[in-house]
Amino acid sequence: MRKHQSLQYILIFIVAQIAWLSLLGLWIYRYVTSYVHVADAGPELYRQWISGKADVLALVGGLVLLVAISVGMSLLYARLNSQLKITQLYDTFIANVTHELKSPLASIQLALETLRERRISRPKQQEFVRLMLQDTNRLNSLINAILEIAGLEQKKIAHRFEVHGADAVIRTLAREAAEQFQLPKRAFEIRGSAPCRCVADRDALKMVFNNIFDNAVKYSSGSPEIRVNYHCTSNTLTIDFKDRGIGIPSHDLKNIFKKFHRVHDRDAPSVKGTGLGLYWVREIIRHHGGRTSVFSDGKNRGSTFRVELPVYRPSKKNRINRLLEIARQMPRQPDGKDGDSRG
Amino acid sequence: MGNRNRILLVEDEETLAVGLEYNLKKEGYAVTRVSDGKKALESFRTKSFDLILLDIMIPFVDGFEVARRIREESPQMPILVLSARSRAKDRIKGLEIGVDDYLVKPFHLKELLLRVAGMLKRKKWYRSSVEKSPVYRFGANTINFGDLTARSGKGVLRLTFHEAMVLKYLMDRRGKVVSRRELLENIWQIHAEVETRTVDAFIVRLRKYFEPNPEKPVFIKSIRSAGYLFTDA
Numbered sequence: 001m002r003k004h005q006s007l008q009y010i011l012i013f014i015v016a017q018i019a020w021l022s023l024l025g026l027w028i029y030r031y032v033t034s035y036v037h038v039a040d041a042g043p044e045l046y047r048q049w050i051s052g053k054a055d056v057l058a059l060v061g062g063l064v065l066l067v068a069i070s071v072g073m074s075l076l077y078a079r080l081n082s083q084l085k086i087t088q089l090y091d092t093f094i095a096n097v098t099h100e101l102k103s104p105l106a107s108i109q110l111a112l113e114t115l116r117e118r119r120i121s122r123p124k125q126q127e128f129v130r131l132m133l134q135d136t137n138r139l140n141s142l143i144n145a146i147l148e149i150a151g152l153e154q155k156k157i158a159h160r161f162e163v164h165g166a167d168a169v170i171r172t173l174a175r176e177a178a179e180q181f182q183l184p185k186r187a188f189e190i191r192g193s194a195p196c197r198c199v200a201d202r203d204a205l206k207m208v209f210n211n212i213f214d215n216a217v218k219y220s221s222g223s224p225e226i227r228v229n230y231h232c233t234s235n236t237l238t239i240d241f242k243d244r245g246i247g248i249p250s251h252d253l254k255n256i257f258k259k260f261h262r263v264h265d266r267d268a269p270s271v272k273g274t275g276l277g278l279y280w281v282r283e284i285i286r287h288h289g290g291r292t293s294v295f296s297d298g299k300n301r302g303s304t305f306r307v308e309l310p311v312y313r314p315s316k317k318n319r320i321n322r323l324l325e326i327a328r329q330m331p332r333q334p335d336g337k338d339g340d341s342r343g
Numbered sequence: 344m345g346n347r348n349r350i351l352l353v354e355d356e357e358t359l360a361v362g363l364e365y366n367l368k369k370e371g372y373a374v375t376r377v378s379d380g381k382k383a384l385e386s387f388r389t390k391s392f393d394l395i396l397l398d399i400m401i402p403f404v405d406g407f408e409v410a411r412r413i414r415e416e417s418p419q420m421p422i423l424v425l426s427a428r429s430r431a432k433d434r435i436k437g438l439e440i441g442v443d444d445y446l447v448k449p450f451h452l453k454e455l456l457l458r459v460a461g462m463l464k465r466k467k468w469y470r471s472s473v474e475k476s477p478v479y480r481f482g483a484n485t486i487n488f489g490d491l492t493a494r495s496g497k498g499v500l501r502l503t504f505h506e507a508m509v510l511k512y513l514m515d516r517r518g519k520v521v522s523r524r525e526l527l528e529n530i531w532q533i534h535a536e537v538e539t540r541t542v543d544a545f546i547v548r549l550r551k552y553f554e555p556n557p558e559k560p561v562f563i564k565s566i567r568s569a570g571y572l573f574t575d576a
Contacts, residue, residue, distance in 0.1 A: 102427035106448035
C-alpha cells in the first residue's frame with residue numbers, strides 16, 4: 001500500500017516537472033522567435049505577432065500548464081502532509097503502547113522479585129498477587145485491542161447480533177460498567193425509558209460502554225460523575241453519556257474518534273491510553289448500523305458522548321435484519337477488551 | 344529514625360508505586376509517594392528530600408518538566424528517572440535537563456536499590472570531600488564544588504550534582520586517561536557497557552560550559568578508544 005502511494009507521489013512529481021520544463025521551453029522558444037521576427041521585419045510584423053493564433057495558443061497552453069503545475073504541487077503537498085501526520089500519529093501510538101505495555105510489565109516484575117527476595121507476610125503476599133493480576137488483565141486488554149483492531153477494520157470480527165430489549169440491555173451494561181470502574185452510587189445515574197428493541201452484540205456493546213466510562217474516569221480531575229440518559233423514537237435509540245470531566249477542546253471534537261488520536265491537554269489527569277478506545281467505540285457502533293458523536297461546552301465543562309442505534313422492527317427488511325442473518329451464519333467471536341484512552 | 348534518607352517517589356502507576364514504596368521502606372528510607380507532576384513540585388517545595396525517583400509520563404506536568412524546575416531550585420538534588428521510554432533521545436533529553444540517572448522499565452529490583460543507595464552515598468561522600476577546599480580554577484573557569492556554581496567565559500552557571508562529580512573525578516586525576524567504564528563504575532556505580540552514552544552526554548555538557556570551543560576541547564579531551572583526559576595546562 002505504502003509502495004503504491006510512493007509511486008503515486010513520484011508520478012505526480014515527474015508530471016509536474018515535465019509540465020514546468022515544457023512551459024519554460026515554450027516560453028523561451030516564443031521569446032527567441034518573436035525577437036528574431038521583430039528585429040528582421042520591424043514594427044510591421046509587430047501587429048501580426050500580438051494577434052497571431054500561435055501566440056494565443058502558447059499563452060493558453062502556458063496558463064493550462066501553470067494550473068496543472070499548481071494542482072500537481074498542491075496534490076503532492078497535501079498527500080505528503082497527510083502522510084507526515086499519519087507518521088506522527090503512528091509514532092505517538094508506538095510511544096503510548098510502549099508505555100502501556102512496559103508499565104504493567106515493570107510492576108509485575110517488581111512484585112515477583114519482591115516475593116522472591118523478601119520475607120513477606122501472607123496478607124502482603126496476597127496484595128502483590130492481586131496487583132499482578134490487575135496488571136495481567138490490563139496487558140491482556142491492551143494486547144486484545146491491538147490484535148483485534150485489524151479484524152474489526154476488515155470486518156473479520158463475527159459479531160453475535162441478537163435482539164435485545166433496549167431498557168434492559170442499557171441499564172445492565174451501564175451498571176456493569178459503573179461497577180467495573182468502582183463508581184460510588186452518587187457518581188452514577190441512569191435515566192430514561194426506551195420501550196423499543198435493538199439489534200446488538202452484547203459483548204461488543206459492553207466494550208462501548210466500558211470505553212466511554214473509562215474515558216470519563218480518566219479525564220475527570222476530581223471524583224468522576226457519569227449520567228446516562230436514553231430514549232427511543234420510532235427509528236432511533238439514543239444513549240447519552242454525560243460526564244463532568246475536563247471537557248474536550250472544540251478543535252479536538254472532530255478528531256476524537258479517529259484512530260491513534262489523543263487529546264493533549266496539560267490539565268488531563270491521566271496520561272494512560274493508546275488512542276484506540278474511542279476509535280473502537282465508533283467502529284463497533286458503525287458495525288451496528290448506528291453512529292457516534294460527541295459534544296462539549298469546552299474546558300472543564302464536561303462532555304457528552306452520544307450513541308445512536310437503529311430500532312429493531314421485525315417487519316422491516318433493512319440492515320438490521322441482515323445483521324441478524326449474518327450473525328446466525330457466523331461462528332462466535334471470543335471475548336474482547338475494554339477500557340482505553342480518550343481518542 | 345530522624346536520620347533516614349527521604350525519597351520522593353513520583354509514579355502514577357498505582358501497582359508499580361505500591362511495590363516501589365514497599366521496597367524502599369524495607370530498605371529503611373522514608374518515602375513520600377505522589378502520582379502527578381503538580382503534587383511532585385508541591386511536595387518538593389514544602390518538604391525536604393535526599394533523592395527523587397521520577398516517572399516521565401505523569402499527569403499535569405511531565406517528568407522532564409518536573410526535573411527541569413527542580414534543577415532550577417536545587418542543583419544538588421539527586422534525581423533518578425524511571426521511565427518506559429527507552430529511546431536514546433529520551434535518555435539524552437533527561438540527562439541534558441540535569442537528571443542524574445535514567446533507568447528503563449522494566450528494571451530489576453536489586454539494580455534500582457543499588458542505584459538509589461549509590462546516589463545517596465556519593466552525595467554524602469561528595470559533600471565531605473569538597474568541604475575543605477571547594478573552589479578550583481582552570482583557564483578562565485572557576486568552579487565552586489561547594490555550592491555547585493561555576494563562572495566561565497560564558498557567564499555564571501549552576502552545575503548539577505552529577506556534572507560536578509564527573510568534573511571533580513576527572514580533575515582529581517588530571518593528566519591521566521579515565522575510561523567511560525571507570526566513570527560509570529565510580530560515579531554511577533553501573534557495570535553495563537551499554538550505558539556509556541550517559542557519560543558522553545555529561546561530557547558534552549561540561550565541554551559546553553567550560554571549553555572556549557566545545558568542538559575542539561582543550562581541557563576535557565577525548566582519547567580515542569580509551570576515554571577522557573582532563574588537563575588544565
